[in-house]
Amino acid sequence: MFLFWEHGMDYVPASGLRYLFIDFNAFFAAAAQHDEPDLMGRPVVITPHKSEYSGAIAASYEARPFGITRGTRIREARELCPDLVVRPARHDRYVGLHKQLMSAIGTVLPVDKVYSIDEAAFRLGRREREREAALAVAEEVKEIITKRVGPAFRSSIGLAQTRLLGKLAAGMNKPDGLTVLEASDLPGKLLGLPLSKIPGVGGGIEKRLAQNGVTDFRGLWDLAPKHARAIWHSVQGERFWYALHGYEVAEPPTKTMMFGHSRVLTSGYRSPDKARAVARALLLKAAARLRMAGLLATRLSLNMKRAPDGVSDVEVGFEASRDSTRFLDALNELWRHASESLDAKNQGMELSHVSVFLHGLMAPDDPRAVQGDLFACAGRAEERAEKGRLWEVIDQLNRDADGRLARLAAPPGKGAKRRMGSTLPRHVMLADQQAIDLDYLGTKIAFSRVPKEEEFLC
Ligand SMILES: [Mg+2]
Structure with missing residues (x-):
């Protein structure tokens, strides 16, 4: 086994699947459908203000075939879909539902890190590192959500060696997806992924990558870790590189x-x-x-x-x-x-x-x-x-x-x-x-x- 030390950080190649990353689909809209079951299966958008000119902060998957997505102005959305249901945002309620969902999943797997109100990583146990066992536990997670919280909450789940790869896997299949990214899938399964879709590659970084001749996933994959660090202007680039290549990165105790x-x-x-x-x-x-x-x-x-x-x-x-x-x-x-x-x-x-x-x-x-x-x-x-x-x-x-x-x-x-x-x-x-x-x-x-x-x- 190889170990890398850099500024006291350890990079350990993770063997087997380590994380289950969950991303709830159209979370705010799902919350509205959960609270008003009549809205299940109907096009719903959530608005931050009462104004018709504000953009939707969430659109249910039933609204999307009409061309309505997050950011579509309410007035325009109503024109696109006359049956559209519009509901105001209820932030306290979302926090309450987030907690319910986290504790429901917590009965199956220990939570590792909450990224946002609708995204979190959970740790897989020793016995869940093989593909079949990991898939079984992911199915169990989906069932417990339906059973303990409700069927309105659909999610995309990614199973992978690192949190970053788990998030990328979750993003590959929406809505209601379940995707495994194993070491043998890399980089093949990710080669078509645009750089802008990768968390950790913001607009500024994408520009710097391009200045260094990196314009696609293959180029990013083939970088040397030190080069990534130079492009990022920070040790964050190196941490990103290792996480992308399936190395567990110890989080610095900030x-x-x-x-x-x-x-x-x-x-x-x-x-x-x-x-x-x-x-x-x-x-x-x-x-x-x-x-x-x-x-x-x-x-x-x-x-x-x-x-x-x-x-x-x-x-x-x-x-x-x-x-x-x-x-x-x-x-x-x-x-x-x-x-x-x-x-x-x-x-x-x-x-x-x-x-x-x-x-x-x-x-x-x-x-x-x-x-x-x-x-x-x-x-x-x-x-x-x-x-x-x-x-x-x-x-x-x-x-x-x-x-x-x-x-x-x-x-x-x-x-x-x-x-x-x-x-x-x-x-x-x-x-x-x-x-x-x-x-x-x-x-x-x-x-x-x-x-x-x-x-x-x-
Ligand atoms: Mg989401």
Whole structure:
């Protein structure tokens, strides 16, 4: 057996089928049919608001032959299908039904991970790793759903070595499917799959894959793991590659991790204004490393020491984010509190130390991170994703600049001089950071500076 260690993560080739991934079909519409049995077999759409101009958030499979899908405007849907039943969304009810479904399936298999209100992975036991046994347990899951919750809830089930492959298998057969993806089926059965349909390959990644000559599944499959990591700009790419190839990937225990930096303030950086600019720069560095690791943060803490004595420790929480602008807003709030408690606005006050930490980390597909987005209007979630992508582009520009800076710096005594001006590679930074000497913050806080163990405890 081969084992791969990377940043403390283990990649173990999974033998046999390990996961049952379930995706409920048209879940919100099924919930309406469950609550009003008269609607069974009828075209139903669910609307987020009472407005005729809003898009459907779910369409039952009976509505789909009319060309109605999720996103179709209600007004248009009524024209396409005059018998259409329209029901408003009932979020509390969906959460209740989700819990009922999870506990029903839980009587057959232990839950592994809930991905969203209508998607979850369950662990197969030792005796269920062979094809026939796994299929039998999947049939049992479908029966228990019908028996314990109701026949309205149809699902597509995927059986595979990893959660990712399980999700891909579930997506191959809708509605009411049951699909097995075994090691011997790979990559053959997936070769026709468009890259955009693969969870983990977002628009930005798809573009980068294309820039690297990867435009189809075969190309993706044939990548080297390290190449995937480079394309993703994060270890997430490598994790994705292994999961796609049937390797069980140990989830990093994100709870205990944090990204942050501390600085003892030297003279010239001790005034509250200068110290604040330093704290902001430290936070931007931490946020770049957070994105590099492919994670989101939900908390920010600020520690500030006043010279010669006095300390303030403050913390704030927010929705799961990787957006530096969001973090800077949180820092502003914390800075105000800390300054007040240290009376730092007093004339002549000096600060001796600042540290900022992003923590409460989670993966983007963590149910707690997804939960926040479940009922958020699509526009806001999209806007958040856009901001995350924008910062990724900035990260890349800054990494390129760091690379040029390192090349300019070596060999010592030769080449371009490191001074402000045209020879210094341009970093993308905030306007208030221009007052800070790059040597003070720049390469000294490189990505590799903090021990890897601290970031990827396993
Ligand atoms: Mg679904």
